[in-house]
Amino acid sequence: MSLDNxxxxxxxxxxxxxxxxxxxxxxSITLSDVVAHTPLVVEANTSLAAVIEAMxxxxxxxxxxxxxxxxxxxxxxxxxxxxxxxxxxDLTQRKVSAFMTPDPVTP
Numbered sequence: 001m002s003l004d005n006x007x008x009x010x011x012x013x014x015x016x017x018x019x020x021x022x023x024x025x026x027x028s029i030t031l032s033d034v035v036a037h038t039p040l041v042v043e044a045n046t047s048l049a050a051v052i053e054a055m056x057x058x059x060x061x062x063x064x065x066x067x068x069x070x071x072x073x074x075x076x077x078x079x080x081x082x083x084x085x086x087x088x089x090d091l092t093q094r095k096v097s098a099f100m101t102p103d104p105v106t107p
Contacts, residue, residue, distance in 0.1 A: 039064050042096060044072055048084060049091035051075060065100045104106030 040060045042051050044067040051063055055077070065073035075096050083099045084091075 013056065013091045041066055042075075042098075043067065043096065044097040046096050047088065047092050048094050048096055052080060052084075052091065063096070063100075065096055067097075071104065071106060073097065073102045074104045075100040 028045060037060065040054060040058055040062070041064045042054065044065050046065075055061065061077040063075040064071060065075055073096075079099055079101065
Protein backbone atom coordinates (compact mmCIF):
# COMPACT_ATOMS: atom_id res chain seq x y z
CA MET A 1 0.00 0.00 0.00
CA SER A 2 1.41 3.37 -0.93
CA LEU A 3 0.39 6.74 0.44
CA ASP A 4 -0.09 9.79 -1.73
CA ASN A 5 1.53 13.09 -0.73
CA UNK A 6 -1.55 14.37 1.16
CA UNK A 7 -1.78 11.18 3.21
CA UNK A 8 1.96 11.24 3.95
CA UNK A 9 1.75 14.85 5.13
CA UNK A 10 -1.22 14.00 7.37
CA UNK A 11 0.59 11.04 8.94
CA UNK A 12 3.72 13.10 9.54
CA UNK A 13 1.69 15.90 11.11
CA UNK A 14 0.05 13.44 13.51
CA UNK A 15 3.49 12.18 14.52
CA UNK A 16 4.72 15.74 15.14
CA UNK A 17 2.01 17.44 17.14
CA UNK A 18 2.17 21.20 17.54
CA UNK A 19 3.37 22.94 20.70
CA UNK A 20 1.39 22.33 23.85
CA UNK A 21 0.16 25.13 26.12
CA UNK A 22 3.35 25.16 28.19
CA UNK A 23 5.59 25.35 25.14
CA UNK A 24 3.47 28.19 23.76
CA UNK A 25 3.73 30.08 27.04
CA UNK A 26 7.49 29.60 27.22
CA UNK A 27 7.94 30.95 23.71
CA SER A 28 6.01 34.09 24.60
CA ILE A 29 8.01 34.87 27.77
CA THR A 30 10.50 37.69 27.32
CA LEU A 31 13.72 38.32 29.21
CA SER A 32 12.11 41.30 30.93
CA ASP A 33 9.40 38.95 32.24
CA VAL A 34 12.06 36.73 33.78
CA VAL A 35 14.07 39.52 35.42
CA ALA A 36 11.12 41.57 36.60
CA HIS A 37 12.22 41.37 40.24
CA THR A 38 14.84 43.55 41.83
CA PRO A 39 17.91 41.35 42.30
CA LEU A 40 18.90 40.22 45.76
CA VAL A 41 22.36 41.63 46.54
CA VAL A 42 24.57 40.67 49.50
CA GLU A 43 28.10 41.47 50.63
CA ALA A 44 30.73 38.77 50.12
CA ASN A 45 31.26 38.41 53.88
CA THR A 46 27.57 37.59 54.57
CA SER A 47 26.99 34.26 56.29
CA LEU A 48 25.42 31.40 54.37
CA ALA A 49 22.63 31.30 56.95
CA ALA A 50 21.71 34.93 56.29
CA VAL A 51 21.90 34.53 52.51
CA ILE A 52 19.73 31.40 52.41
CA GLU A 53 17.21 32.98 54.80
CA ALA A 54 17.03 36.06 52.55
CA MET A 55 16.56 33.89 49.45
CA UNK A 56 13.64 32.14 51.13
CA UNK A 57 12.12 35.35 52.49
CA UNK A 58 12.04 37.19 49.15
CA UNK A 59 11.55 34.05 47.03
CA UNK A 60 14.68 34.37 44.90
CA UNK A 61 16.83 31.60 43.49
CA UNK A 62 19.82 33.81 42.74
CA UNK A 63 21.89 36.24 44.79
CA UNK A 64 24.39 38.73 43.43
CA UNK A 65 27.48 38.93 45.65
CA UNK A 66 29.33 42.25 45.86
CA UNK A 67 32.46 43.55 47.53
CA UNK A 68 33.01 47.30 47.83
CA UNK A 69 30.10 47.82 45.42
CA UNK A 70 31.63 45.60 42.71
CA UNK A 71 30.03 42.37 41.53
CA UNK A 72 32.36 39.53 42.55
CA UNK A 73 30.12 36.47 42.34
CA UNK A 74 26.75 34.84 42.06
CA UNK A 75 25.17 32.36 44.47
CA UNK A 76 22.25 30.22 43.31
CA UNK A 77 19.94 27.47 44.50
CA UNK A 78 22.18 25.07 42.59
CA UNK A 79 25.14 26.19 44.72
CA UNK A 80 23.08 25.36 47.82
CA UNK A 81 22.32 21.89 46.47
CA UNK A 82 25.75 21.04 45.08
CA UNK A 83 28.11 22.78 47.52
CA UNK A 84 26.23 23.16 50.80
CA UNK A 85 23.49 20.55 51.28
CA UNK A 86 24.66 17.29 52.82
CA UNK A 87 27.98 18.71 54.02
CA UNK A 88 28.78 19.38 57.69
CA UNK A 89 28.90 23.16 57.33
CA ASP A 90 28.13 25.71 60.04
CA LEU A 91 25.93 28.05 58.02
CA THR A 92 26.32 30.84 60.57
CA GLN A 93 30.13 30.80 60.37
CA ARG A 94 30.83 30.20 56.68
CA LYS A 95 30.66 33.12 54.24
CA VAL A 96 28.83 33.14 50.93
CA SER A 97 32.08 34.07 49.18
CA ALA A 98 33.42 30.54 49.83
CA PHE A 99 30.49 28.94 47.96
CA MET A 100 29.57 31.45 45.24
CA THR A 101 30.52 31.18 41.59
CA PRO A 102 33.16 33.89 41.28
CA ASP A 103 33.61 36.46 38.54
CA PRO A 104 30.36 36.09 36.59
CA VAL A 105 30.52 37.39 33.04
CA THR A 106 28.54 40.59 32.65
CA PRO A 107 27.86 42.72 29.58
